[in-house]
Amino acid sequence: MTDITMDRAHRPDALARARQNLLGQPIPRIEGPAKVTGTATYAYEGAPDGIAYAVIVGAPIGSGRVTAIDTATAEALPGVIAVIHDDPRIVTGGSNSQAQAHSDTDTIFHYGQPVAIVVAEDQAVARDAAKRVVVHAEPGADRFDAGAQPVQRDHGIGFLPAIDIGDLDAALERAEVTLDRHYTTPVHFPAALEPHASTVRWDDGKLTVRTSNQVIGSASATIATALGIDKGDVRVLAPFVGGGFGGKTGVGPEVILAAIAAERIGRPVKVALPRAQTAYLVHHRSATTQRVRIGADRDGRITAFAHEGVAAQNDDASFLEPIPFGSLPLYAGENRRFRTDLVRVDLPATGAVRAPGEAIGSFAVECAMDELAVQLGLDPIALRRINEPRVDPVNGKPFSTRRLVDCYDEGARRFGWDARQKRREGNWLIGHGMAAALRGNFTVKAEARVRLDTDGRAIVECDMTDIGTGTYTILAQTAGEMLGLPIDRVEVRIGDSDLPASAGSGGSFGAGSACSATVLACEDIITELARRMNAAPEDLVLQDGCVTAGGRSVALADLIRGESIVATGKTGPGAETKRTSQASHGAHFVEVAVHAVTGEVRVRRMLGVFDIGRVLNAKTAASQLIGGMIWGLSYALGEAAEVDTRNGHFVNPDFGEYHVAVHADVPPIEVHFIEEIDDHANPVGAKGVGELGISGAGAAVANAIHDATGVRVRDFPVTLDKLLAGLPNL
Incomplete structure (x- = not known):
């Protein structure tokens, strides 16, 4: 070995x-x-002999305490095998990233939180019976509006600590040019095509779980802990998974509940979350407010850089969106501040969705850099070149490999950046934008x-x-x-x-x-x-x-x-991981057309050039990056989960109302590579791909919209209602 x-x-x-x-x-x-x-075959396919079907019953209010559960009507329905709510191992938390049992099993942390599971001979009967379970509850604090909650600075959660280097405030005071902007991003769902589903069975005290899960090694340990059994008695199978985007990195409560049900009835059990229920039982990306402050001289050299934000989490989970994660090593500047503050809410858990930190932090930073370039009268690429660091500006470590400037140059050449022209074609306003991309690399x-x-x-x-x-x-x-x-x-x-x-x-x-x-x-x-x-x-x-x-x-x-x-x-990982600063890099270029009357936005072209170390497979790597770029476009123009602050419900929990980009929204996309094998990263010399494409892509779209219209939208997504107020002045 x-x-x-x-x-x-x-x-x-x-x-x-x-x-x-x-x-x-x-x-x-x-x-x-x-x-x-x-x-x-996927997790829900195939029907073992004796299969039963399970549906989860959720809490009817957004916070408080369960006082009683009436199952009599549901149990009387023909075809119902069991209604289970009295097992202390039932996962009441709903944190998909860490399913666990709770000592305080009556507490309601969010609407839809699992409180019982119905098992029946077929799925239709199980769904019907679940609606007949009556959950009695008394309300709690009802903290559903994140913007109305107190901000906690010393919260002690999340993996990214606050960083302060130099004297930021003094540097901002001395700076010849300053920028101070606020941006917001909404709740995002990890909307994988395959639903969160599992088929579970017990054989002689051993549990087999065929599930849709991204990280099955840790899944077996999580399941064993939640059920109080030995890890060696749990086998997890996931030969094919239809997308995850972070939402399937952990074990969802439906897996534990299905295992409890299968044990109780002595038969295999299937469970699949409907789209609307997925919004409550799978973690989502937190809504954020972000502030970017930059101080520079008149030539564009940055002397002060701050990226601060606020993200939300409920009382039952410890993840915190690392908003400035992708900003840390991106640009030079000797005085620096990065932090993420916390608000506690009574909503489902927030967790790691594709490119945590970078996907939404890049909206603020890359739009702010575009705004600074306009203020200075500089080309956006020129501003970025001026502020390309020689070493990691946070810790002084050398970069393992960093070909970001080459990505700018090659992307600009292929896109025709220097020949671009802001113009009008009838009622369509044409503009162009770019943004940098960065995703930290890990071994x-x-x-x-x-x-x-x-x-x-x-x-x-x-x-x-x-x-x-x-x-x-x-x-x-x-x-x-x-x-x-x-x-x-x-x-x-x-x-x-x-x-x-x-x-x-x-x-x-x-x-x-x-x-x-x-x-x-x-x-x-x-x-x-x-x-x-x-x-x-x-x-x-x-x-x-x-x-x-x-x-x-x-x-x-x-x-x-x-x-x-x-x-x-x-x-x-070893000493080399600690010695060098490692990341994948890229540059996005976008052309948009905005209708001067209606505010409709059409993305006409997207092009990206990326530095990912060794390219293991040019087709699959490009596919990953294209997928990320499409998601960035989708974030920029449509995706937003809306919370009803009266009751903690998501107003749009399914694909009918949560608007993701579809084929008609997506233009031709080009992906190109600047390849340099990174021996510092790992023995194969490859750096991360899957989360790089989304980083910066949405900001490039927003920057192109501003170039076309002169309207700067800082509250994402950039929907036509936010553009219309500025368009009549054109």
Whole structure:
């Protein structure tokens, strides 16, 4: 077993010598045929013998205490098997990121919080019965309006502490040019296509959960803790996951309730959350208020930079949206302040949604930089170049790799930035905008097992998940590259908690970590192959299923001699992670048309250039970035969950009213790469992709709208009603 912690910059020798030419290639997803033919089954598909169906009953008020639950009418309905509300393990919290039992099981933290579960012979009966359960409750404080709650500065939650460097206030006073702006973002839902669903069953005291989950290794531990059983008695399966966006990184309360129900009735149980209920049982991104202050000289050099915000959380969860996370290393400036304050509310838990911090913090910072460029009479790219830091301005660490200026230059060239013209085409006002993108890079613990079988085929195994990101394909490419095998000679097995523990899909660390563990396992296999060839590992050439050394070429199947070679690779963070500042970078460019009469906005073009270290698969990486860019567009123009501050309900909890971008909203999108392998990041040299594309994309749209109209909207999304007030003056 090879075990590497990143104590030094490391590029495995065998990877540098590889000749199969698989990594980086735009190979189609190897599981694609299974998905389009329907043979790739998801969490709710299939019906084990004796299956029963479960529906969750939620709290009828937004805060207070449950006083009684009347189940008689529901239990009398034909087809109802059980109505369960008396099990102390019932998850009353509703924090999707950390399902747990509570000692105070009567407290209501938010509307729709699980208080019971109905189990029936079919789903329709279960839904009907759930409506007949009567929950009696007495109201509480009813803190539903985040803007009306006191702001807590010393709250002690979240992973990003407040940062103060230098004397910000004095620097702002001395600055020749200052900018002080406030921005707001609304509640956002992680609206994955596949619903939050699970099929659970007990066999001889052991629980099997087939679920839609992004990180199944930690899921098994969470489930075991919540149910009071041993982790070894829980197996979690998630071979195919239809999107997650952070909402499936933890274990939802529906999983625990379904397990309790299956144990109670002695039969397998299925549960799937309806869209409206998902809004209450799955964490969402907090609404925020943000303030950006910048001080600069007249040439545009920033001397003071502050990004401060306020985010919300309920009393039952400890996550706090890290609003300035992407701003920390983005621009130079010796006097700096970053902080996120807290308001407590009686709403469902807020949690990590795709690119926590960067996705919405970039709205404020990148729009503020655009406003400063206008104030100074500078091109927005020129302002950013002037303030490109040489080292991380927060901690002084060197950057592992940073090609952000190259992203500006290449993006501007491809987009035709210097030739752009603000113009009018009939009633359509045409404008252009750009923004920077940044997503912090992380290395996490990951293991992978690789077996070279007697027929010369390789099998890669780990508990990673594929949430539509291409995990199956990039793991196959990695092993094939290392072992000199065509892609169809590599099998990938993932999505099973019984397999070696990997990173899971979240935080943009899954691909780099899992592929690095795979590389290290393959290095051990190559060492064994070299021994059998009586050669040094560095003298081996592996290509097209053959091993060549010293003028002799042998087929892998012949060299294995009837006995498989198995190796495990393990990687994790080390001194190198602490020594360098690591991030993925990019630049967005957008053209919009705004109707001068109606305020309608049409995005005509989007282009992004990105620095993500090694590109593992050009097609899947581009797909991830395009998805993020579309979501940034969607955030900029439409997405907003509205809270009824009278009762704690979401006014628009489903796809009928929560407006996500659809095909007609999305223009042609181009994605290009500035590739530099980052040996400091991990052994495979890849940095995070999945969350980078959303960072800055919405701000580029907003900046383009301002360029077209002269109207600056700071309360997102930029809907036509907010534009109309400014348009008559054009």
